[in-house]
Amino acid sequence: MSLAILAVVGAWTAAGVPSTDAYLGLPEYSFQSDARGPFTPYSPQPGDIFLATDQRLWFRMGHTIAGAKGIHHSGLIFAKPDGTLGLIEAGPFKKMDVNIMVPHEHMSKHVAVGDSVWIRRRRTPLTPEQSARLTEFAMRQDRKPFAVARWLVQVTPLRVRGPFRTYFVGKPNGDRPRWWCSELVTECFVHAGVFDAETSRPAATYPSDLFFGKSYNLYVNSHLDLEPGWDPPARWIPASVMPSFPPAPSSN
Incomplete structure (x- = not known):
């Protein structure tokens, strides 16, 4: 645990230096509008939530049928033991396992294929203990298989997300052998x-829930409260495709 805490401190130090590699647009709860300013330089930090769309039609249709329209990918940023930052996601692009990636590289790939990317930035940094625990857990999930069967069940009545059953099932499971994206984020x-172990429902939480901080599921909607800890979603724009108008100074 002490090694992880040292990694967190190193990552926080690095995150304190404004980055010119990418910018965040105006934070707002809309996935349909174009990126809008003012734009501010983005410095990743542990606990930031990554969200993105996907261009595959069948992928979009599946999320819409399941009640998760508009947002198709989710992950989070954490401090790796070597002090660098990683982005963990279950099933990035067409991969069928959990991957830990370089945040800027992964998000740039999404933008390059026409996807929209958002970041829900932490309002306040995680505590050293929270970040160390996040590091410890995230590293153990690397390369675990994607939970294909449980993911496909999301478009059927057999899923744990329902008007009544979510009050009783879908609770945290710890180190599961397989994951899908927003389930992994919530469990992390x-x-x-950071999330309440008694009221969280990882297996019933979708990327769109993490985007809006609200849900069509009554139980998740009543217990998922991101407002105190995270800013609203802000479009992530790599510096290479930044709009021509100048960004505002960073508030970090």
Whole structure:
């Protein structure tokens, strides 16, 4: 645990230096509008939530049928033991496992194929203990298989997300052998002590829930409260495709 804490401190130090590699647009709860300013330089930090769209029609249709229209990918940024930052996601692009990636590289790939990318930035940094626990848990999930069967069930009545059953099922499971994206994000935050282990429902939480901080599911909507800890979603724009107008100074 002490090694992880040292990694967190190193990552926080690096995150304190404004980055010119990417910018964030105006934070707002809209996935349909174009990126709008003012734009501010983005410095990743542990606990930031990554969200993105996907161009595949069948992928979009599946999310819409499941009640998760508009947002198709989710992951989070954490401090790796070597002090650098990683982005963990279950099933990035066409991969069928959990991957830990370089944040800027992964998000740039999404933009390059026409996807929209958002970041929900932490309002306040995670505590050293929270970040260390996040590091410990995230590293253990690397390369685990994608939960194909449970993911496909999301478009059927057999899923744990329902008007009544979510009150009783879908609770945290710890180190599962397989994951899908927003389930992994939610479980990571539970293990880190950021989300309430008693009220969180990882297996019933979708990327769109993490985007809006609200849900069509009554139980998730009543217990998923991101407002105190995260800014609203802001479009992530790599510096290479920044609009021509100048960005505003960073508030970090």
